[in-house]
Amino acid sequence: MSKLSRRRFLAGSLAGCAAVMAAPAKNALASGNLAGFPDGMGVLVDLTRCVGCRSCEAACNKEQQLPAPDQPFDDYSVFDQTFHHGTQKRRPTEKAYTVVNRYESKLSDKPIYRKIQCNHCNEPACLTSCFVGAYTKTKEGAVIYNSKVCVGCRNCMIACPFHVPAYSYSSATDPVVKKCIFCYDTRVKHGKPPACVEICPSQALVFGKRAELLKIARERIERHPGKYQDEIYGEKEVGGTSWLYLSGVPFEDVGFDTSLQKEPIINNVKDFLATVPMVLAIWPALFTGFHLLSTKGKKHGEEDQHAEKHEGGEQ
Amino acid sequence: MIRNLTWHIKGVLLLACCLFLALPAGAMDSPEALTIDTLADLYQGVEFDHQMHVDLAQDCSACHHHTTGTGTIDLYCARCHDSMEEQATVACQDCHLADPFSAAAIQAKGETNHFHVDIYGLKGAYHRNCMGCHEQMDGPTGCQDCHARTEAGDAFYHSGKFAPLAAGATHEEH
Secondary structure, eight states: OHHHHHHHHHHHHHHHHHHHHHHHHHHHHHHHTOOOOTTOEEEEEETTTOOOOOHHHHHHHHHTTOOOOSSOTTOGGGGGOOBTTTTBOOOOBTTBSOEEEEEEETTEEEEEEEEEOOOOBSSOHHHHHOTTOOEEEOTTSOEEEOTTTOOOOOHHHHHOTTOOOEEOTTOSSSOOEEOOOTTTTTTGGGTOOOHHHHHOTTOOEEEEEHHHHHHHHHHHHHHSTTTSOSOOBTSSGGGOBSEEEEOSSOGGGGTOOTTOOSSOTTHHHHHHHHHHHHHHHHHHHHHHHHHHHHTTSSOHHHHHHHHHHHHHHHO | OHHHHHHHHHHHHHHHHHHHHHSOHHHHTOOSOEEEOTTOSSBOOEEEOHHHHHHHOSOTHHHHTTSBSSOOSOHHHHTTOOOOOBOSOOOGGGTSOSSTTSHHHHHHHHHSOSTTTTOOOHHHHHHHHHHHHHHHTTOOOSHHHHSOBOHHHHHHTTOGGGSOTTTTOOOOOO
């Protein structure tokens, strides 16, 4: 009788275990394929159109009410600035959520300019790395953050595959992470384009639904053979980004990281993370059950006797 | 004899003038000059010498696509716009939206036909239309070569009298 129930118990517990394991794994896979919100907005950046005027930097500064720049926005000597012994060009900072850099390529007789800002990933690594949940991916596509709950741990700065979030090191009392928010509060939420897109004199930036922008980008590549690289940067990178790029020269020539995985960053740890609740919640109950069953046949008296013997031995 | 010759030359010149005026019907009522200032804000409007550009351009359609009744030099556009009729409007701002990324414009974009989805807004159209030729033909390409910046523009770019005090000083921000 007791043997049969134990067998049943084991079979039942194994089946339950398998069901628990299968369920989160399935969810994890499904969310890993998220292609962004269906009507999510984005920006298509065409590097062949950018003239390097830095108007987008000025517009961002004004819109986000950032501190005055160190140099005027019509000072093009900033393109010569390099950091870390010439290995790094300008990057977004707490005072500038977007910067334009100049690049040279063997395939172009003219310099190429590239605007850098948050790419607003479909599955943001900053968001998943944030343990206070400061980040939000809005249905409009913007990756925004709540600086009131930010504790300044800077996990997001390490997690971001594009090295975008900056930190307000200048603030001794309340340092927080700072980055481009797609002009969410003041513009995108209300159906208006970001300030940088609106100011661009060359229409190097096109604001629209991400799905439509992909179509436009493919059409440009098709209509102008030889003008563009046959690739849209951001279509697949780290699971896709709201900001997309077209370039006339190889993307690595203009500072893009072309070695990034096509899967969202979170997919690297999702399978493991799915097992954590199972281990924490199921294992204690399961092994307690095993223990209770394995000790069921034994009478308490035996243990008592054993204890008495043990005590007697000591005496 | 000499008088006759000069009379003949005069006649030929007169005829040539008539033909020149008669042939490009669109160019005949085209403006000599115009001020492009609908978007003027950070920069002043542009005093545009239209006649000079008419003389320089080989074809009206180099700038006006298929609207001036001179056909189109873009084979892609010619597939639909092969008619030689002058359109009701030839002004840039009548096709190129001043506000191309408004919610209404983006909504309409999804509903419009397949081909006019990726057209420039007005500002982009002006600049891109000019820049290609200006680079090839050594025309002006600097911002203030065509339109002077306003005081609002100086404030926007933190330049001129709005320049930062420590302008020119570079220091590491990272």
